Amino acid sequence: MYSAKIKVTLRKSILDPQGKAVEHSIQSLGFNNILDxxxxxxxxxxxxxxxxxxxxxxxxxxxxxxxxNQVMEDYEFEVVSVNGN
Amino acid sequence: MYSAKIKVTLRKSILDPQGKAVEHSIQSLGFNNILDxxxxxxxxxxxxxxxxxxxxxxxxxxxxxxxxNQVMEDYEFEVVSVNGN
Structure with a gap:
């Protein structure tokens, strides 16, 4: 049995409005050193x-x-062995 | 400048209907060896x-x-140094 941990991210060239919204929320909490x-x-x-x-x-x-969605997204993953249960 | 990569996951005890839906989709594509x-x-x-x-x-x-949301979710992150640009 294996466990896969997969990250799917928007390509760098694609705008990320959800990320921008979260960034604004973070800044409105007073963190002025967070970007991207x-x-x-x-x-x-x-x-x-x-x-x-x-x-x-x-x-x-x-x-x-x-x-x-490979037009807009990249993915990366790691696969590790786990004990079946 | 540092880059943080953060994973936020539902706690194990919390049902994950979105995960179940994706699992069903995976199985309907013919993968019978995917679970959890x-x-x-x-x-x-x-x-x-x-x-x-x-x-x-x-x-x-x-x-x-x-x-x-710490009632329902766990998080883990890694922080790595990057060159500012």
Missing amino acids: TRIGKYVELKIDTKSDEEARLVTDEVCRKLLA | TRIGKYVELKIDTKSDEEARLVTDEVCRKLLA
């Missing part, structure tokens, strides 16, 4: 495969087919 | 402080005050 706030998605899932390599391939395919 | 899908938020921001320690303190405060 960008919001993405974080997905954790478990993959029941025999090998690390296979888990990585499955995760990459799930990202490409479903989790990330 | 959970969705969180991922936030990147830059912090203009002199020290690593101060950047960490600011990030933690922003998480507690704004980014995470």
Whole structure:
């Protein structure tokens, strides 16, 4: 059993209005040293495969087919082995 | 200048209907070996402080005050030094 931790982020060239809104909220709390706030998605899932390599391939395919819109988003992930339970 | 990468996740005891919906979508694509899908938020921001320690303190405060609802969510972050530009 493997666990994948996936980050999906907007490409740098794409405007992030949600990030801007959060940044304004942070600044209105009095933090004046925060900038470039960008919001993405974080997905954790478990993959029941025999090998690390296979888990990585499955995760990459799930990202490409479903989790990330590759026109606007980038993704990165790490896969670690976990004990099944 | 420091960059913080923050993950905000639902606590394990909290049901995650969005994660379940994504899991069903993944399974309907033909992946039968995916389970325990959970969705969180991922936030990147830059912090203009002199020290690593101060950047960490600011990030933690922003998480507690704004980014995470500590009743339902956990957060973790890493802070790395970046060149200002």
